[in-house]
Amino acid sequence: MKSLKEYNIQFVGLKLGKHHFDYQIDKKFFEHFEYDDFNDVNVKVDLFLEKKTTLLELQFKVTGNANVNCDTSNEPYDQEIEGEFNLVVKFGDEYNDENEDILIVPHGEYEINVAHYIYELIILSMPVKRIHPGIEDGTLQSEILERLEELSPKGSEEKEQTEEIDPRWNTLKKLLTDK
Known part of the structure; x- marks a missing residue:
């Protein structure tokens, strides 16, 4: 330098x-x-x-x-x-x-x-x-951002909601609401 x-x-x-x-x-x-x-x-x-x-x-x-x-x-x-x-x-x-x-x-x-x-x-x-x-x-429009959006993992929230809930948990949830 x-x-x-x-x-x-x-x-x-x-x-x-x-x-x-x-x-x-x-x-x-x-x-x-x-x-x-x-x-x-x-x-x-x-x-x-x-x-x-x-x-x-x-x-x-x-x-x-x-x-x-x-x-x-x-x-x-x-x-x-x-x-x-x-x-x-x-x-x-x-x-x-x-x-x-x-x-x-x-x-x-x-x-x-x-x-x-x-x-x-x-x-x-x-x-x-x-x-x-x-x-x-959210105002920037870019090819890179569009590609990142395409490749981002999707459906993880939907997947959690559609999964069958174990009936034992439902019984436990009733305990919280039966006060």
Whole structure:
């Protein structure tokens, strides 16, 4: 993965207090990570950085949409993306990112790259199963959906109703109604 220099934040030159950075993410951003599940991406990232004397607090907020293919019908649709993530950057003897909420950087560092955190936040903000809204409300007409409907098991409800009920159960049901 090539380094994404525009996502480097040089915190040494910043004054104590709050700072705002914003980024517009598109499909080219995900090409750096070799991630190709999105057909198209339009996501806005707001990064709020609060510089304190001994640490940095970063708050990421993402909003936008990604054009993805439905897991059921393979039809493309726009999936809304919203997410938040907080990160604390502390200073220590060596680099350590084992904890997902805390990043420890060596004392001599003067910048951090936030591209990977943005990438992870967008990916994790996507639903696990991507369902086209037309499937949920029944308005999507697709050959794949028609074929799935043809191949779905039918008659299981009818079969249960037409099966002969054991007469012993009928006797037990009478006990419930004879109160």
